Amino acid sequence: MNAVVKQVASEGTAIRPFVVSIPDEDLTDLRRRIVAARLPENEAVPGLSRGLRLATIQKLARYWATDYDWRRVEAKLNSYPQFITAIDGLDIHFIHARSRHETALPLIVTHGWPGSIIEQLKIIEPLIDPTAHGGSAADAFHVVIPSRPGNGFSGNPMTPGWDCTRIARAWDLLMNRLGYMRYVAQGGDWGALISEQMGALAPRGLLGIHTNLPSAVPAEVLAALASHIPPPGLDAEERRAFEKLDSFFSQGLSYAYQMAGHTHALYGIADSPIGLATWLLDNELWSQQLIARAVDDQPESLTRDDLLDNITLYWLTDTAISAAGLYRENKLPFFAPMGVTTPVAVSVFADETYQLPRSWAERAYPGLIHYNKVEKGGHFAAWEQPKLFTEELRAGFNSLRG
């Protein structure tokens, strides 16, 4: 796939405009491969216990090869100003959407795995143009949405070392390079870790962070997870959080272990669109019902197009393996507090991996400025519930605006 020329990082601090333009032949090749996909026979059990069901994948494949239109999302991406700039030796791609309100608060939003900048497209308009979306001019943000190293249109690291801390440093450089000397950061999934690393590094320009997957589980709770027995003294809410974490760790992180162990055993997700789609869709972060409903064209939040926009972006940029590299680079334990001292806003979505109790948030974040339980939304909250998510960012950062 050479549609996206992943160049050796350019010299200096130039910020080059970028437009997505995938050649027709790449789209034809993708459709051809989907149609020619060789599938295994049906799983030997009913239900979801062995992975994504064949019937769901067949439906997804049929839609992908026929009605799905990449040009629609390409046009959407190109409706926002995009740029590439070299930071720390690597080309970093980002969307940069400025609000017309000059006093808007600069915000850098980081996606996770198995996501991309596609996850954040729905929040751009409400954040930059609040008066058209239920807010006031005082709610405005200037929005920066980078592609992680190895993901989408950013460069692929050719040597080890691009972990969350290095990405956090790069994001601070990026915001400064854009002229933002005071800004905030937001993220879920890996984006949460990266934002919390920014909070731990506490560069001068960073006013605070918002996270929707907090690393805020007390040490004694994390230690108790190995035994599956909650430590004594938890209240009902903490107990529920413990149970959710326990089920997260028990129900199969095999995809994460595989990527943390050997990314380069997964050549099949680079060479097979269906192999890629199933790998990205089959992990415990997704609600399988959400996927099945989307594929059946009865979406509740995410649509078939949402799912395929993200998968197709991975395919066209050939980044399935390079994006997986962060699992190997990461040495930080999941959910363990990192010592963030900056102001922190937390939104707890109802279907996220676990629902952080306020008591744990207060312990993990001495600078807690916002805590709210949101009634709807899961692991991909910005993508699933952009309206609620936008309201959270407005409320969460309200006290940091000067």
Next chain:
Amino acid sequence: MSAVAQSMNSDLGAIRPFQVNFPEAKLADLRKRVNATVWPDKETVSDESEGIQLAVIQKLARYWSTEYDWRRCEAAINAVPNFITEIDGLDIHFIHVRSKHENALPIVITHGWPGSIVEQMKLIEPLTNPTAHGGTAADAFHVVIPSMAGYGFSGKPTAPGWDTARMARAWTVLMKRLGYSKFVAQGGDWGSLVSEQMALQAPPELLGIHINLPFAVPPAILQALPSHKAPPGLDADEKYAFERIDFFLVNGLTYALQMANHPQTLYGIADSPIGLAAWFLEHDLLSYQLIARSFDGVPEGLTRDDILDNITLTWLTNTAISGARLYRENKLPFFVPLGVKIPVAVSAFPDELYAVPKNWAEQAYPGLIHYNKVEKGGHFAAWEQPKLFTEELRAGFRTLRV
């Protein structure tokens, strides 16, 4: 796969002759797919710590799509008698080669993962015709080599339950159906577990088993493994075995976890020949290094053709996923003694996942009749070192012949 009539059950007990003959179109399609492979970027390190190195798999791809000749392998399989018979509701394929020496010892040999009957082909001649291969008539075996359920030309289970115990029962039915009232069993990898399960079931016809991946790690060692610290008082052999098991459990198990968790998610290995090849090369580090050397023109036990015969057979039969399901079926922890009481012969190959020390074998097998440390050979011992392996089977079973 119309070439292979899988799961077409005939009259119970009937034994139908079987020949392999894949249409040319399947072979052309395979070559076309290999040539059209979409590659990820090279790994970011200069060793094998991220998995299968791009240079190695690209050498494999080049050879596979140009010089490799499946018809040679097909002819070798068809040169020995192949059959299919239904057992316990599933079609079981097997090779059955009788020795000209009528009092030969009947043996059923079971392959493992990522293997197939291809692993055992080199043993057939020396075992059935010992006088032409450095042995005497008293060393002769009648050889039965089945394809495990879900593998190669055997049927694919359409319901859960085909674990190693069920296969063990099926193998006893098979041997009796072939008219053998006294026989022995042999295996490595999953074949070890199938053979040990047979020994545990101890049908009166089973004289004993030979194992080259023994489930014979003492409880004190198993308990110490989570801490990665060898218990005190181990001798040099035991200490080395501890380190090898620890290394495997820490570094080498992610593929097994993925297949045990969600085998059906690996659509990429069903749809991409290179995805399949890389997944198969991933088994263990020493085997991978041996295979990598063979593609560098330095074969030591396995040739490029050996490797590709096995991968191509799995590709052509579309059994990557059905074979992977055995990991999910299995509920037995690796290497934990099962409590086998009947006679057991053990060969400890130096590059196996671990070389079992003699005292561990004595503890695990009260009926230990043979223990030998072999000078050369690894996880695929029968395939890598057929001469040494044959000598082990002759010596190992000698005392069981009447």
